[in-house]
Amino acid sequence: MTTEPALPDAGSLNSPEPDPGPGTASATQETVETAHFRSPVSFVRRGSRLQGRRQQAWDELAERFVIDVPRAEADTSVDPDYVFDAAAEFGRTAPLVVEIGSGLGEAVTHAAELNPDTNYLAVEVYLPGLAQTLQRIGQKELTNVRVVQANAPEVLTTMLPAGSVDEVWVFFPDPWHKTRHHKRRMVKDEFAELVARVLVPGGIWRLATDWSDYAVQMREVLDASARFVNLHDGERAGDDSPLTRVNREGLENKAPINDVDTRGGWAPRFEGRTLTSFENKAHQAGRLIFDLTYRKA
Numbered sequence: 001m002t003t004e005p006a007l008p009d010a011g012s013l014n015s016p017e018p019d020p021g022p023g024t025a026s027a028t029q030e031t032v033e034t035a036h037f038r039s040p041v042s043f044v045r046r047g048s049r050l051q052g053r054r055q056q057a058w059d060e061l062a063e064r065f066v067i068d069v070p071r072a073e074a075d076t077s078v079d080p081d082y083v084f085d086a087a088a089e090f091g092r093t094a095p096l097v098v099e100i101g102s103g104l105g106e107a108v109t110h111a112a113e114l115n116p117d118t119n120y121l122a123v124e125v126y127l128p129g130l131a132q133t134l135q136r137i138g139q140k141e142l143t144n145v146r147v148v149q150a151n152a153p154e155v156l157t158t159m160l161p162a163g164s165v166d167e168v169w170v171f172f173p174d175p176w177h178k179t180r181h182h183k184r185r186m187v188k189d190e191f192a193e194l195v196a197r198v199l200v201p202g203g204i205w206r207l208a209t210d211w212s213d214y215a216v217q218m219r220e221v222l223d224a225s226a227r228f229v230n231l232h233d234g235e236r237a238g239d240d241s242p243l244t245r246v247n248r249e250g251l252e253n254k255a256p257i258n259d260v261d262t263r264g265g266w267a268p269r270f271e272g273r274t275l276t277s278f279e280n281k282a283h284q285a286g287r288l289i290f291d292l293t294y295r296k297a
């Protein structure tokens with residue numbers, strides 16, 4: 001694609017599913033694993049050049065809204081000595097919501113507009129997504145959003161002070177479908193520890209995915225963690241479970257099986273999340289959305 005889309009969509013994130021199925025091009029993909037957080041997470045090195053309105057938004061708004069972090073070894077890494085000072089960056093003290101993998105900034109800017117008394121930090125490695133977020137910040141004339149181009153685990157390990165975040169959001173993280181790539185998924189035991197580190201006592205972690213096996217992985221990781229309590233434990237089980245529906249109806253290109261999800265634990269759709277491009281794309285493909293909401297114990 002040589003021109004910028006008039007309206008952002010999931011496709012403009014270049015590669016919404018980093019490990020495409022057989023027969024699709026993957027030669028240009030390069031995963032990045034930082035020494036700082038080598039095993040738990042890697043991400044696809046997506047395009048980083050800006051054009052047109054995104055470049056313009058960057059030029060006009062980056063100085064005010066982009067957190068200029070000192071780097072360690074890569075351009076998405078964070079110097080471990082750097083600590084984010086929310087009060088100084090926002091010029092006020094307010095509840096802080098951190099969205100990890102904010103993509104085009106749809107969810108974070110929508111929420112920021114509706115909740116001017118809350119501070120929002122968007123964490124994303126994909127530069128054009130951050131530029132698009134800046135565009136939205138400018139269009140909506142928001143003052144309560146900051147963005148940072150950084151590898152999320154590093155942000156959670158050292159950049160954010162412990163106990164400083166009221167909510168963490170992880171919406172539609174890269175699914176890494178292939179079994180041998182599951183280790184690259186963001187939501188896993190080590191990552192849960194990092195989220196617990198930054199949350200205030202009683203802080204909330206909201207997650208959503210449109211892939212049932214990743215949803216099950218999220219539920220397993222968080223239910224097994226002593227740091228989190230499922231706010232919807234046992235809810236939406238059996239016939240009411242989206243997992244039961246995926247199994248029975250053979251969604252996600254699976255063969256139908258009569259496997260009932262007796263455990264449940266799925267949250268209602270988070271009302272504070274606007275319909276993002278990724279969620280919309282999932283609907284169009286006939287996939288179901290799994291929401292999970294946990295409180296730090």
Ligand SMILES: C[S@@+](CC[C@H](N)C(=O)[O-])C[C@H]1O[C@@H](n2cnc3c(N)ncnc32)[C@H](O)[C@@H]1O
Pocket residue numbers: 013016017041042043044046100101102103104106123124125126129150151152153170171172173174276277278279
């Ligand atoms: C599938 S997209 C979803 C975007 C957005 N949450 C939404 O719902 O539209 C996943 C996003 O996570 C970002 N991401 C992946 N790994 C990351 C990491 N280690 N640190 C920060 N962002 C990451 C990707 O660049 C991508 O924009």
